[in-house]
Amino acid sequence: MHPFLMKSAREMRDAIWQREISAVELTEATLTHVAAVEPEIGSYISVLDEHARTAAAKLDARVAAGEKPLLAGIPTSVKDNMCLTGTRTTCGSKILEHWVAPYTATAVERCIDAGAIPIGKSNMDEFAMGSSCENSALMVTRNPYDVSRVPGGSSGGSAAAVAAYEAALGFGSDTGGSIREPAAFCNLVGFKPTYGRVSRYGLIAFASSLDQIGPLTRTVEDAALMYDAIGGHDARDATSVNVPFETTADHLRTDLRGVRIGIVKEFATDGLGAEINGVYAKAYQDLAALGAELVDVTLPTAEYGLATYYLIAPAECSSNLARFDGVRYGLRVDGGNIGEMYERTRAQGFGPEVKRRILIGTYALSSGYYDAYYVRAQKARTLISQDFARAFASCDLIACPAASSPAFGFAAKSDPYSMYLMDYYTIPMSLAGLPALSVPCGWVQPDGASQPMPMGLQLCAPLFAERPLLGAAHAYEQATHHARLRTPGLGVSA
């Protein structure tokens, strides 16, 4: 493996600016490495060899002309629910297996305009529904830190790609934890910005009031750089917020003096086992040692997050996925009449988890149940948001686990509800629309794992407070450097 591939995105960018390496060289090195590790890891549904080479040559010309693009030459993984003109965009589903996007998502376009090189379209749970990537209808992705374990999901392909040095920036999308949980599982930083901060134009919709695009990276600084490139108002997404955008990469901190960090009573970790409890106790101590004032806060309705989410998200998905009917694009399975054609197309095109969520959503929205389920869940959502608002009256950030366990083995969560529980700590922030991230915070040794597996600390901020959030995460990362302790097995060596 080329030694540059283990550098952070910012270091790669600087090396390209200084002409130590060209984007073409870095891209070729990445593609060679991808070809070597893909049989073992399986991050990408499509590798974009030609696309990447063309983009790299263009970027080198820009640098030669004196430009210094923010993300110059950085190999980037694009989750396969984001459109990129001329590339297959499958959503991990049979129903879109052969669909080629006729346009490019705003966030992807901004990233490429900033100089990033798209290396591949990454695997994901079908339509972003899942927490392990096992719901992909197209392929298996393995955790680079232990290939007998899942990479997390739904953005597991991008997480595995960045962890295995197949990219330095990864696009994820987070509806209930789909960036933060795979980041925790793969020793990465995973950042979900405030709802509406990053345009959803060109992101294939799952649950429109929750979906948000964000970065998966190996460092906080890289996440900040990518966010600075992709964030901000977009007239093509009506839910994109038109408030002044604050850059973050130039406001990273190295201490936490004057920062009040809330520790949530309801998210006590003593039930997670002594080893995991120890990791979080140490993480909170480290925050305090950096100068933060730890304060106790309470989120009494957070425990209702899962129930609320599993009505709202399926309801929105049942509506959004109605467009997949075999008429205009994607799979069609013929039937005797148009009704049978719809029913057979959707029966063969969707996998079991997608069907379950469409069914529960259809039920929750159906006549006689709408008020009892959907509207009640929307009211519970209000209570959860109010809880966070009250908590943020006495603290600037909230700290808690990103997931209750490290990466688990394949088929370990065959009961759907046990998989849903993986998002217990991330769903409340999604329902409240808050910016939140996961940053590596330590290692635990699960039974049967070939080596210790990473855990993630979740930090969460008030709406639009991305700058203090990333600033604090950077201070914690720089003081602890848990991520650097181990590299993936994979024959990848430092």
Add this chain to the structure above:
Amino acid sequence: MSSPKIDVAYVAKLARIALTDEEITRFGSQLGDLLEHVAALEKLDVSAIAATAQVVESRNVDRPDIVGESLKRDVVLSMAPSKQGAFFRVPQIIGES
């Protein structure tokens, strides 16, 4: 909100998904379990609470009523499972009962 057992076959009809008998049984039991979990929401007093559809300020967004560039017809139709001339082709609808 205490639920009757979910009629999966009926809901699948509404959702336009053909299910096998095995799927009806399996999904019925899995969705029944989920409904028991979401029944926890009955414990919350939401009588005086407004519903949240969207967390961040939401308003109608207008643009000038001017024809702009759109996707090319041949590009869009190239992705269609079946087409005829400039149209998407579907099974016969008119004349169906």
